[in-house]
Amino acid sequence: MPPNHLGHYRGLMDTLLLNSLIGALGPDRVLTEPTAMAPFTGDYSSYTPEADPLAVVLPRTTEEVSVALTWANEHAIPVSIHAGGSGVAGGAVAYAGGLVISTRSMDQIVEIDPASRLAVVQPGVITAELDRAAREHGLFFAPDPASTEISTVGGNIATNAGGFRCIAYGDTAAAVAGLTVVLADGSVITTGSRTVKNSTGYNLTQLFTGSEGTLGVITEATVWLTPVPEGSCHTFLAAFDTLDDAVRAVVEINASPAFLEALELIDSGIVGFIEDFAAPGLPRPAAGLLMGQAISPSAAADIERAAQICRNNGATEVTTAADDSLLDARRLALPALQKAGQWVNGDVGVPVPALPAMITRIAEISAELGVEVRIVAHAGDGNLHPNVRRIGEVDPVADEAMDRIISAAVAYGGVITGEHGIGIAKHHELSLQFDEATLAAQRAIKSALDPKNILSPNRGI
Amino acid sequence: MPPNHLGHYRGLMDTLLLNSLIGALGPDRVLTEPTAMAPFTGDYSSYTPEADPLAVVLPRTTEEVSVALTWANEHAIPVSIHAGGSGVAGGAVAYAGGLVISTRSMDQIVEIDPASRLAVVQPGVITAELDRAAREHGLFFAPDPASTEISTVGGNIATNAGGFRCIAYGDTAAAVAGLTVVLADGSVITTGSRTVKNSTGYNLTQLFTGSEGTLGVITEATVWLTPVPEGSCHTFLAAFDTLDDAVRAVVEINASPAFLEALELIDSGIVGFIEDFAAPGLPRPAAGLLMGQAISPSAAADIERAAQICRNNGATEVTTAADDSLLDARRLALPALQKAGQWVNGDVGVPVPALPAMITRIAEISAELGVEVRIVAHAGDGNLHPNVRRIGEVDPVADEAMDRIISAAVAYGGVITGEHGIGIAKHHELSLQFDEATLAAQRAIKSALDPKNILSPNRGI
Numbered sequence: 001m002p003p004n005h006l007g008h009y010r011g012l013m014d015t016l017l018l019n020s021l022i023g024a025l026g027p028d029r030v031l032t033e034p035t036a037m038a039p040f041t042g043d044y045s046s047y048t049p050e051a052d053p054l055a056v057v058l059p060r061t062t063e064e065v066s067v068a069l070t071w072a073n074e075h076a077i078p079v080s081i082h083a084g085g086s087g088v089a090g091g092a093v094a095y096a097g098g099l100v101i102s103t104r105s106m107d108q109i110v111e112i113d114p115a116s117r118l119a120v121v122q123p124g125v126i127t128a129e130l131d132r133a134a135r136e137h138g139l140f141f142a143p144d145p146a147s148t149e150i151s152t153v154g155g156n157i158a159t160n161a162g163g164f165r166c167i168a169y170g171d172t173a174a175a176v177a178g179l180t181v182v183l184a185d186g187s188v189i190t191t192g193s194r195t196v197k198n199s200t201g202y203n204l205t206q207l208f209t210g211s212e213g214t215l216g217v218i219t220e221a222t223v224w225l226t227p228v229p230e231g232s233c234h235t236f237l238a239a240f241d242t243l244d245d246a247v248r249a250v251v252e253i254n255a256s257p258a259f260l261e262a263l264e265l266i267d268s269g270i271v272g273f274i275e276d277f278a279a280p281g282l283p284r285p286a287a288g289l290l291m292g293q294a295i296s297p298s299a300a301a302d303i304e305r306a307a308q309i310c311r312n313n314g315a316t317e318v319t320t321a322a323d324d325s326l327l328d329a330r331r332l333a334l335p336a337l338q339k340a341g342q343w344v345n346g347d348v349g350v351p352v353p354a355l356p357a358m359i360t361r362i363a364e365i366s367a368e369l370g371v372e373v374r375i376v377a378h379a380g381d382g383n384l385h386p387n388v389r390r391i392g393e394v395d396p397v398a399d400e401a402m403d404r405i406i407s408a409a410v411a412y413g414g415v416i417t418g419e420h421g422i423g424i425a426k427h428h429e430l431s432l433q434f435d436e437a438t439l440a441a442q443r444a445i446k447s448a449l450d451p452k453n454i455l456s457p458n459r460g461i
Numbered sequence: 462m463p464p465n466h467l468g469h470y471r472g473l474m475d476t477l478l479l480n481s482l483i484g485a486l487g488p489d490r491v492l493t494e495p496t497a498m499a500p501f502t503g504d505y506s507s508y509t510p511e512a513d514p515l516a517v518v519l520p521r522t523t524e525e526v527s528v529a530l531t532w533a534n535e536h537a538i539p540v541s542i543h544a545g546g547s548g549v550a551g552g553a554v555a556y557a558g559g560l561v562i563s564t565r566s567m568d569q570i571v572e573i574d575p576a577s578r579l580a581v582v583q584p585g586v587i588t589a590e591l592d593r594a595a596r597e598h599g600l601f602f603a604p605d606p607a608s609t610e611i612s613t614v615g616g617n618i619a620t621n622a623g624g625f626r627c628i629a630y631g632d633t634a635a636a637v638a639g640l641t642v643v644l645a646d647g648s649v650i651t652t653g654s655r656t657v658k659n660s661t662g663y664n665l666t667q668l669f670t671g672s673e674g675t676l677g678v679i680t681e682a683t684v685w686l687t688p689v690p691e692g693s694c695h696t697f698l699a700a701f702d703t704l705d706d707a708v709r710a711v712v713e714i715n716a717s718p719a720f721l722e723a724l725e726l727i728d729s730g731i732v733g734f735i736e737d738f739a740a741p742g743l744p745r746p747a748a749g750l751l752m753g754q755a756i757s758p759s760a761a762a763d764i765e766r767a768a769q770i771c772r773n774n775g776a777t778e779v780t781t782a783a784d785d786s787l788l789d790a791r792r793l794a795l796p797a798l799q800k801a802g803q804w805v806n807g808d809v810g811v812p813v814p815a816l817p818a819m820i821t822r823i824a825e826i827s828a829e830l831g832v833e834v835r836i837v838a839h840a841g842d843g844n845l846h847p848n849v850r851r852i853g854e855v856d857p858v859a860d861e862a863m864d865r866i867i868s869a870a871v872a873y874g875g876v877i878t879g880e881h882g883i884g885i886a887k888h889h890e891l892s893l894q895f896d897e898a899t900l901a902a903q904r905a906i907k908s909a910l911d912p913k914n915i916l917s918p919n920r921g922i
Contacts, residue, residue, distance in 0.1 A: 115716060115814035160660045171658050189899040195810035196842035197632050197879040199621045199671050200887075200894050201922045202903050206667035210660050230718055255576060257691055298758070349656035353576035381657035418658040426661075433661050438650040441910060442663050448909035449902060461662045 041094035051096035070186030083155030089423025123154020139225035142169035160210030162419025167380035168261035180220035212460035235326035238310035239285035247355035263380030277336035348409035349418030383418035502555035512557035531647030544616030550884025584615020600686035603630035621671030623880025629722035641681035673921035696787035699771035700746035708816035724841025738797035809870035810879030844879035
């Protein structure tokens, strides 16, 4: 068959396929026009679809997700799952000729149960909105990725998103009590419980958390809420002449009893980008700024304890405040960085005591390859975002620098992604983290739950 | 072939099989005499092997476990895993003609890393010994099942064991950072990391935690240690005329900001058994005793806050102490109960706000069936141990009472086992907790990782 006939034949097949999907879900749940589909085909990464997907569906219920997946599985159509679209690893990018399941229309807070400190939400609820709703009951939703105003609870669970408050309250996984999940074949399962303790069966809740849409579609989540701490908010800001001094202070603060809910590092380059971007009036350190925040009855003492550790470790200027003002500028790091050029963005994690060695190694890699590396970090939990300046769309030297950084993190007992997930971006780096047997075990689970490999194929694990 | 010839043939086959195992591991790692094997064939449940296992192996390394499993998998021999032998659900009971892998000889604390607050241990380390070793560094191991002096870290991880301190520090799962696991086919995998945050691949750490020896043998565990809190220990003891009053106090304490590390309930029947057993001089309440403990800078105030809530909820007598004396008698509940008769032991969990309804329902079931039910509970986390008096080895009425209790717990959003695991004991009750699709998903994972179903077959999930 000549190519143009093949194209015609494919077009007919697509129409038949689409008609069966529209017939099953109704026309108001299915988008097929390229312009209508566009908002659901990409994310915040630089990856883009190779061609349009066949359709985007906007289900409102678990049952509708089940219908869509049953259809996709029957026809072996690759599926991407689009939540807030704020992922940075490419996990939500549409497949050419694939199906996109958007959770945007599943945006209801189903229940807030203050007595059990639980909320039940649909996956498309914006994370910050759940947090605000919880605060009306004296509770809050602890996970707070930088994207909290645009990312969704479902997306945060799918990537096990991190954020500022992990040193006090853990990652997103720590807040997930149970899930409703639609598997690849359309079957619906429930995981977890509303109890504090549970030794019943395999912990599928934590298996699906962080699975990046490769095992199923989360259609409802039961999450733990946390009591708003008593006490007031205190912050500190410390300027350092070397990053080594700054991270040595982090290691010491981490080992102290000071209870902080954020401990963040920005190197001097990024401080400059932030000042160029929004001029918040930060001190201009020789090497970097460390900033910490505490909200608790002992917050003032804890912040002073941390500030004193900074002074003892060579901080040249230390400011404290009885409010959250000193940390505001930290949230500008990412947009400021993006305005300042193109970067290969890293997301490695290391044990906190390995931070000094890791900082040293990153400086060596920068020198070895002659690349600019700028670091912003959730330093308190060892999660570093080293950013390597990229010249042009493809920059093998920048990529090589990032590979060396990731290899160093793993060598120090760390991980190739601390909070962003693997997606497309780090798929080729999995062998740096996992040996063959471990990768095979993970893929055996994937095959068991998605035998036709339709869910986010060739991404994540 | 007549039966005696078949027996002879089997005996020859067994000898050949055993010789290949002994050849692979060396004779000093393999027990085959029934009296030598006996300590490794049962646990604290009432279940016993139907016949002797073929052998017990006592490996010292991950590699030796791998050799043993490779052998068992090749010959499709069922494997039970014996750690401390303190399980109460029958999970460690030997299979007739099976292989027992004992972790008793893998009892080394490999590393304590105070800066990272991590320990690396072999699975046979006694839980209380790890806790004591950590305390030399100002840290402790938070999971504290009642069996802490005889159970092992590996066994606690395999069952996701609970204990007293879960309301403050979570269950065993919350303390597990990473594992080395030998799979059924002998392959060795590593899970997790030494970092606080990790979004790399599936969370196999939490999949294996609580999997009750059905997915692999844990040969090394990296666990989080917790800083010993500043402040002193304070406790309270409150007597109630009704269990309803007592659990209403629990619900209110749970919703308050009081930070307790234990909140335990003993009904008046068990108080009587404890006095008969060891006469610690407890008050004799009409219905039950509530006891709480706090260790923190605010412990005295938190205990007074909890004590006042008890008074407000009708407690007839409330005592507080500036030490841990008031909780000591709680640890006598299990031996005192065992001395007082034979019981069907329950381990249900409910959301804390459901405790009043659950207590009422248990009383109804007791009246409906005319059975004696005695309750001891980790009340602060909703984990109840209702014990139904059993007349003789098999008591269908007592079993029916427990089935109704479990069904009630599930109906209130709870679980069929909060901290003991399923083992043999609750295997037939899985359908009370899980629908068909959810059970199928769990079993798909089991089949993927253990296709010949050699690891703890027909137990756990």
